[in-house]
Amino acid sequence: MITSEVILKSLSEVGSTVLLILAGTFVVEALLYLVLVKWLKYKYALPFMLLAPAAIGLIALVIYPLLWELRLSFTNMSLRAFKNPEFIGLKNYVRVFTEPVLKQKMFFPLLGQTVLWTVINIAFHVGGGLFLAMLLNRKMKFKGIYRTLLILPWAIPQVIAVLAWRGEFNFSYGYFNIILTKLGLAPVAWMTDPTANFIAMCLTNIWLGIPFMSVTLLGGLQSISTEYYEAAEMDGANGWQQFKNITWPLLQPVVTPAILLGTFWTFNNFNVPFFINQNELESSDIMVTGLFRAAFQYNRYGFSAAFAFVIFAMLLLFTIFYTRYTKTLKGTYES
Amino acid sequence: MSTSTLTSDKAIVVPTRHKRSFFKSGREDSPFKRIIIHIVLIMACIVSVFPVLRVLAVSLRPGDRLMSTDLAIIPPDATLESYRIILFDKPFLGWVWNSLAITIATALIGVILAATAAYAFSRWKFPGRSVGLVFLLATQMIPASMLMIPIYILAIKLGMVGTYRGLVIAYCVTSIPFSVWILKGYFDTIPADLEEAARIDGCSQLQAFWRVLLPLSTPALAITFLFNFMSAWNEYLLARVMLGSSESLMTWPLGLQRLQGQYATQWGQFSAGSILVMIPVVVLFLYSSKYLISGLTLGGVKG
């Protein structure tokens, strides 16, 4: 049941927080106004004032924690050195590459596993998303209904979706094995066989990720003028040629950032590999689940901080190379 | 806030009519191809809906039987008992209410903060701009569990644990980078000439932003709100460490988690709760579906 007490309490909590944020913003803006506008008469006073609230929040809740973790990554903090950790320089960073990150797996096999996971997922997300988007990018009946139903995996809370999927991979009661058995095939040990478990993880994540891609790509498809296709048809180009020469190149401005974001989200996806891997097979772990285990299950705080920065640095490197290669994001930074 | 749900029905029926008119009816499909397309789409819909139906099945089963040989979506001994318990015997509605209050507040504030920041990024070449944009992109690469401990410690030191203060602020802030990305991308597609015209008419820069740019950016604003709403609505880890101590402040992810004991879980109620908490998000998706496709211009997409 819901009581008026709960209603009022949470309203007052939220309300007072909002007022706090407003008051804080007001003070910051007033200060900046005095300093930048009245005193310095700075050319970019307005953009800085617009940015200030967001910037202060990000400094407090992203940059400060990052610096805290950076400091931690140079210490030997663990359960045995919990209250008074010592500074040990780059030792943790060396360990990331030279010692097993989890139980037995070393860094590079784990990286390989994570890259494989990311590539498979992104390929299916883009492929499946594009396929559905192209099917939907036409005049047709029930289009609204299809779109609504197809978006559903995106709309439901991820953890609930993942737990539901995990149930489907159960050996005796899951849908997949029931269907396999009905087809006269041998049931698959989704939870214990390393390959099958990895496939189960991928299936779940592909299901989760396709709606985002298909919605994004549908937006991209709709922005391509039909005149291109009409001209191509007059030249006698077939469907595949049209796709290769018109659709795909013109989709690039949409595809590239979508792939980039999708890569970050998949690379760092925690819920799917963690919950589908119910038996904690080391073979199914990817880097972020390894990070979680190192930090929270084994309490290797210093080590896991260093590990986190290595993951972060790799994604950063990937982004630099990818954007250089495709040149699509240039506009974001430099225009 | 509440009016949005009232108008949603209309939005479902004619989701993108105005968009359709952009297209010529030139590319007609043969009837055979059309049938194939419908079949494929129906199959895709089944795949996408199926797991939800299975959760529904568990919620209708008596007792806490997650695993059953019974495959029917509506089990023969179906009962709404789990729904009754969770709605009337458990403080579930209170959890949902708390989540709603937090989520709506943070989504709104998050959009406001992001919109102003995105405007600055889109229209001025101030010093440090490209560093800022790269930083925003980089925040997306941080593994989420990495920041938990420092944020928790910071919240304890600022006395923000056990209240919504820390949580609301954290949700607002963490949603900013992605929102700025979407909004900046969208603002970039709107020619600055429009604001210039408004300024010639005597508007200030900010008035132009408020009166010209923002109304034109409704799709992107709606998408940003949707994203913020979803991430705050489903958030569990941060809420777990930040709230924890107060029964009356619990959000639904914390509440549902409580139905899971060390080994035993009240699966019936858990599933019933899961089905119920999907409703607000699905409603929001339906309402914003007309914006979803046009508004999701990821940064750097330049027309």
Place this chain on the structure above:
Amino acid sequence: MTKKLFPLFSVLLIAAMALAACAQPAPTEAPVAPEAPVATEAPAVEAPVATEAPAVAEAVTINLWTKEGEADGGLQYVQALADAYTAAHPEVTFVVVNKEVETLREDFQTASLAGAAPELLWTVSDHLGPFTTADLIQPVDGLFDLTKFVGSATAAVQSPDGQTWGVPVSNGNHLMLIFNKSLMPVAPATTDELLTMGADFVAANPGKFALAFNETEAFWFVPWLGGFNGKVFDADGVTPTLNTPEMVATFEFLNQLKAANIMPAESNYDIMDAALKEGNAAMIINGDWSLGGYKEALGENLGVAPIPQVSATGTYPAPYTSGVFFMIPKELEGAKLAAVVDFVNFATSYDNQVDMVAKLTRLPALTEALSADVITGDPILSGSAAQMSYGTPMPTVVEMRCVWDAIKPELLPVYNGQTAAADAAANAQAAAETCISGLE
């Protein structure tokens, strides 16, 4: 310029108005006054031996983190206990917070790091290792009379130097054989009997299972290891011994058990649980925490017995026993410590222990309560106590975490015959060793 800023402020103002409306109805920071605890129905409010009760009635708030969830009524029990204490001592109020076992450990560590630990923990003995290693809790020897508790309970939370780190609330947390008398009137006494009776049962009841247990967790594996006279640690208590003949024999036995086709193909907690409740399994292996629920589901048909003796060795399987403990944070002192000590004495008093036995179907930690009618007269509890006598205290060292994680992935592949027993034992040992070396 001021004019330029007008729209910005108007945005903020609109937002402020929209939300300020929300902020108004709450008069002041209304502290949630929990409904006045009804002292009458609360467990035995007999004033406990208030030896060190705070002399001055200084108002204190005790944050009590408990691992007890709602599912089995545990949380409700803890809350009722706290309410009853507050009713008798109005100056002491409680904030009872339920945290899942692992969450409780993580959050307690982080909160301690930030200097904001709760005042009292109600948790499993496993946490002793991490908490003492990190120096987060205090020994309780000087604070309580520990002789009144069952020896095996306090032994579970003793460190090698003889210090005791927790006050037991309940004893047990151990696995046992739970069976449905309508399907299997008498439980098998040995594993040979288990196999023959199981085969007969399955032949007579096609589609049902003779036995099911949670095959995914190592907690369900260690009793069998004990039955083959194996241990996970060497005599020093920290060196893993997972690649031993005993370990291999245990793996091989469980593989044969699975091959006998008397169990579900792959079973986890939920499958086993549902199978017993739905009448699809004659016997399962589950812990004392589940007894309350099964009593409700099966009624008179519920039977409890020790896990069958291993015929090959003549030894009974030895489930891990641990129980539930109060732990007190390191820095706690003064009036808060006095209140906590008094509350713990209250919670472990004879009346409350007997009350807990009735409400949660768990064995009490207080020796005196063991002879209460509620236990001796209850076949289920005495069955649980019989199993308990074969139990072995669960190691509490931090290395145990690595042992759990090393065994877990090997279980199903061995049971299903995908991995040879010898390989699995070698894998587990190697995994445990690397993991332990990583603990620094």
